[in-house]
Amino acid sequence: MNLNEIKRYSRQLILQDFGTKEQGKLKRAKVAVTGAGGLGSPISTYLTLAGVGEIHIFDMDNVELSNLNRQFLYTPEDEGKPKIEIAAKRLQEINPEIKVEGINEKITYDNAFDILKDYDAIVDGTDNFAVRYAVNDSAVVNKIPLFHGAALMYEGRVMSIIPKDTACFRCVFPEAPPQGTIPTCREAGILGSVTGIVGSIQATEAIRYLAGLEIGLKNKLLIINTDIMSFDVVNIRRREDCTTCGEKFIPKPVEDVCEVNPSITHD
DSSP states (O other): OOHHHHHTTTHHHSSTTTHHHHHHHTTTOOOEEEOOOHHHHHHHHHHHHHTTEEEEEEEEOOOOOOGGOOOOOOOOOGGTTTTHHHHHHHHHHTTTTSEEEEEEEOOTTTTTHEEESOOOOOEEEOOOOHHHHHHHHHHHTTTOEEEEEEBBBTEEEEEEEEETTSSSHHOSSSSSOTTTOOOHHHHHOOOOOHHHHHHHHHHHHHHHHTOOOHHHHHHHHEETTTTTTTEEEEOOOOOOOOTTTTTSOOOOOOOOHHHHHOOOOOO
């Protein structure tokens, strides 16, 4: 590390179990962040601040004013502009010592296995089930650790997935809920600070893993309810009959509700 890096990361370098060796691992890491929205903003920001060497952010949405209660990488002047262009530029300015790249490409079940390979970790900030299952399945097949999070209204959940070692997303949720049973944040709302809590926990788990430290959410699902400020941990385990991480991988794409009903957009 150069002198600027030593000064920049000095507060984490003096942690009892975190030194130049761990910081070096972060510097050499390459991470994919799927989504540049409510979760993607805190995820990518804290990965940037921690010194993860290369960050690729996947998103294809433009900035909307309704994003600004939670997506703090953007300002009203950014309305209508591609999120990834703004996010990558701002994050690169925050930490010139690393590389941040925005990728304007929609993740689907057909392309996820190719575009999400060759990463040291994936941190998932997507907001719909079709992409979540695609990201999960591609991470397991490519043997890439996945740090999942989701938030809606006043609630959130987080789990860390280490392929072939822990339960995957499909172990816990074998099937996507029927269309129309789970509202989007456009329909039900979202408190911006909840996405900050969830995304920060995801980033913390990813940073600890990349640095070679123990992580807390292996085979655990953290359920957050800020209505009553409860943090509950549910123990989970791999399913032998899981179509993703079981004995035999069986592709099971989930239909994208936005393709079925173009009037519904992701947020």
